[in-house]
Amino acid sequence: MSAPAEFSHVPVLLPEALHAMNLKEGGVYLDGTVGGGGHSEGILKALGGRCTLYAMDRDPEALAAAGTRLSAWPGARLLHGNFHDAPGLLGDARLDGVLLDLGVSSWQLDTPSRGFSYHEDAPLDMRMDPTGGLTAAEWLNGTPEKEIAKALYEYADERWAARIARVVVQMREEKPFETTFDLVRAVDRAIPKAVRRKEEGHPARRAFQAVRIAVNGEIAPLAGALEGLAGLMNPGGRLCVITFHSIEDRAVKQAFARMKNPCVCPKDAPMCVCGRRPLVSLPKGYPLTPSESELQSNPRSRSARLRVAERLGI
Numbered sequence: 208m209s210a211p212a213e214f215s216h217v218p219v220l221l222p223e224a225l226h227a228m229n230l231k232e233g234g235v236y237l238d239g240t241v242g243g244g245g246h247s248e249g250i251l252k253a254l255g256g257r258c259t260l261y262a263m264d265r266d267p268e269a270l271a272a273a274g275t276r277l278s279a280w281p282g283a284r285l286l287h288g289n290f291h292d293a294p295g296l297l298g299d300a301r302l303d304g305v306l307l308d309l310g311v312s313s314w315q316l317d318t319p320s321r322g323f324s325y326h327e328d329a330p331l332d333m334r335m336d337p338t339g340g341l342t343a344a345e346w347l348n349g350t351p352e353k354e355i356a357k358a359l360y361e362y363a364d365e366r367w368a369a370r371i372a373r374v375v376v377q378m379r380e381e382k383p384f385e386t387t388f389d390l391v392r393a394v395d396r397a398i399p400k401a402v403r404r405k406e407e408g409h410p411a412r413r414a415f416q417a418v419r420i421a422v423n424g425e426i427a428p429l430a431g432a433l434e435g436l437a438g439l440m441n442p443g444g445r446l447c448v449i450t451f452h453s454i455e456d457r458a459v460k461q462a463f464a465r466m467k468n469p470c471v472c473p474k475d476a477p478m479c480v481c482g483r484r485p486l487v488s489l490p491k492g493y494p495l496t497p498s499e500s501e502l503q504s505n506p507r508s509r510s511a512r513l514r515v516a517e518r519l520g521i
């Protein structure tokens with residue numbers, strides 16, 4: 208796959224993320240969600256290129272765009288893959304910092320053929336990595352009703368989850384799901400018209416978010432992935448994560464809390480006997496949200512939050 212002609216994505220919380228990473232010359236960094244390369248370029252510029260930067264994305268088209276943008280920097284090493292698999296992909300590299308800017312890029316959302324957008328009728332794909340896994344259409348056509356309802360509720364707080372799942376199953380019995388507008392129609396049929404009219408934003412927004420999260424396995428493996436990344440880091444290294452919705456943010460917050468305090472001994476035990484030691488500390492001042500001026504210049508940043516954990520020397 209070649210790089211799209213115009214890869215447009217404005218990096219969110221850029222100065223805040225660069226500051227949070229405590230960058231140092233000669234360091235080894237991982238941008239696990241390189242996208243269009245905005246944050247990666249920021250890291251390389253801040254260090255005048257005097258670092259090694261692993262730039263990873265599971266989307267080969269995003270990686271191609273990042274490759275073009277970062278081609279002037281010899282320290283940049285492109286990697287196709289899921290950051291959940293970073294410990295295997297990076298071999299014995301030790302990291303001085305990691306940045307994860309979770310979710311999908313504006314470019315992915317705005318490219319109709321990727322199937323993330325409820326504004327355009329296109330094949331219902333939604334895979335960040337189109338080289339493998341089920342498409343959203345395949346997932347909707349083959350997943351039991353209860354599981355669809357659970358995903359809609361857990362990944363998007365969709366209060367009409369059960370009704371949407373019921374309609375999906377009814378519709379797919381007549382004709383399998385194929386396009387984004389099939390899913391839009393299912394939501395339209397399931398949510399009463401009066402409710403749809405009153406709602407802020409597109410009524411299918413939550414269903415699209417939930418199906419995307421389910422298809423790409425974004426939440427369930429996140430805690431384990433963060434712990435795996437913290438395990439690769441040198442003491443003092445910062446694990447910086449930008450989230451875009453409350454479900455993702457809660458998962459990161461809870462994972463950080465467990466890494467800070469992994470002890471599973473009973474609360475009233477006189478001393479710790481489980482042997483689990485804290486892996487990180489949580490620097491003060493976080494989470495951070497975008498400034499007023501960022502919100503004005505980039506409204507898509509409105510739900511972003513930056514959380515930071517610092518690797519302890521154990």
Ligand SMILES: C[S@@+](CC[C@H](N)C(=O)[O-])C[C@H]1O[C@@H](n2cnc3c(N)ncnc32)[C@H](O)[C@@H]1O
Pocket residue numbers: 216217218219239240241242243244245246247263264265266269288289290291308309310311312313335
């Ligand atoms: C919000 S965008 C990142 C934008 C980037 N920071 C920039 O400045 O252009 C998220 C990117 O992360 C990728 N991504 C999301 N989850 C991933 C994962 N688990 N492993 C690797 N890449 C992932 C997506 O394909 C997408 O390109």
